[in-house]
Amino acid sequence: MPEGDTVHRAAQRLHDALAGNDVTRFDLRVPQLATADLRGMPVHAVVARGKHLLHQIGEWTLHSHLKMEGEWRVYRPGEPWRKPAFQARAIVGTQQWDTVGFDLAEIDLVPTDAEGSLVDYLGPDPLGPDWDAAEATRRLAADTRAVHVAVLDQRNVAGFGNVYANEMLFLRGILPTTPATEVDAAALLDLGTRMIRANVHRAARTFTGEDRPGRRFWVYGRAGKPCRRCGTVIREASLGARPTSERNVFWCPRCQI
Numbered sequence: 001m002p003e004g005d006t007v008h009r010a011a012q013r014l015h016d017a018l019a020g021n022d023v024t025r026f027d028l029r030v031p032q033l034a035t036a037d038l039r040g041m042p043v044h045a046v047v048a049r050g051k052h053l054l055h056q057i058g059e060w061t062l063h064s065h066l067k068m069e070g071e072w073r074v075y076r077p078g079e080p081w082r083k084p085a086f087q088a089r090a091i092v093g094t095q096q097w098d099t100v101g102f103d104l105a106e107i108d109l110v111p112t113d114a115e116g117s118l119v120d121y122l123g124p125d126p127l128g129p130d131w132d133a134a135e136a137t138r139r140l141a142a143d144t145r146a147v148h149v150a151v152l153d154q155r156n157v158a159g160f161g162n163v164y165a166n167e168m169l170f171l172r173g174i175l176p177t178t179p180a181t182e183v184d185a186a187a188l189l190d191l192g193t194r195m196i197r198a199n200v201h202r203a204a205r206t207f208t209g210e211d212r213p214g215r216r217f218w219v220y221g222r223a224g225k226p227c228r229r230c231g232t233v234i235r236e237a238s239l240g241a242r243p244t245s246e247r248n249v250f251w252c253p254r255c256q257i
Contacts, residue, residue: 002066004050004159005200008127010072011048014055017074017097018043023057025093030107038062043094049119049128050158055092061115064090067105074099122158126193127200133189141185148176148249149241151188160192162247166220167207168192175256176239176249219250227252 002010026038041058048054053072055062064070070089075081075098081088083102090101101107108118123139124132136157143150150156151165160168169176172188199205206216208228218228223236232254240246 002051002068002070003161003164003196004048004125004127005196005202005205007051007053007066007159008048008200010066011046011053013074014046014053014072014099017099018055018092018094019045021094021096023092024095025091025098027091028062028107028109029089029091033107033109036109038092043092048125050122050125050154051161052119052122054115054119056112056115057092059112061110061112061118062090062092063106063108063110063115063118064101064104065106069103070101070105071103072099072101122154123156125158126189126196127159131193133186133193136189137186140180140189143180145180145241146177146239147174147180147183147188148239148247150180151192152247153241157189157192159196163205163217163220164192164196165247166250167218168195170219170250170252170256171207173256176251219252221250223250227255230254 022040022042023038028034028036038057038060044056046053046055051065053064077093077098081100087102088100089104090107092099110118124136139156140150143156148165148169151160151168152162168188168191171191174183195207204211204216207218208216210216219234222234225234227234230252232252234250234252237249238246239249
């Protein structure tokens, strides 16, 4: 599941492949942008803001969001793709590399000086160079909704997804339905920041410190299994700001009160 750590790793791979070179292939396979052509323009950088990817090319920014299924892959020119071509939504290539975005949920192309219109609503990013823990704490602590919902709101803090929300709340011993105004927001975000910064360098994220399949999570995806701390059966429910945004919530009824 793409969360902030996954997106920042993708941005680094794309930046390493493209930055400093001119675009030789540019193809956006969405109707509203199908005629866009940035060939010949230099790639300045590829950066991440929370879960958003920004290719800064010439005077333009290509914005994409992975949502649940999207991903960017890097290939040598002419190398066979490992996913079907009909799933490709964006192609940015240079003489050295082709980068292909598959199943991208959102694609926009805007002047770079206007890219803030797409991402300025986001809260501070714990993986960003301008991480502001105090501002993120202020936003989260002021949210009256269930803390699980508040952590997922990218306007409060950018980058944490459902996996992180579940694991953070377990480790802090917080019931997911507790109002965010009633938790120690600073401590929760400090924990989450340490977790996501550690995982950004790992191919497979872990929250337990173990790197074996089936041993990486405390509660996420473990409904009906015993809590790793106390042995109580992990429960599962759905929670969200609205029915269309509900996420699976996992918790230990003994460790999280």
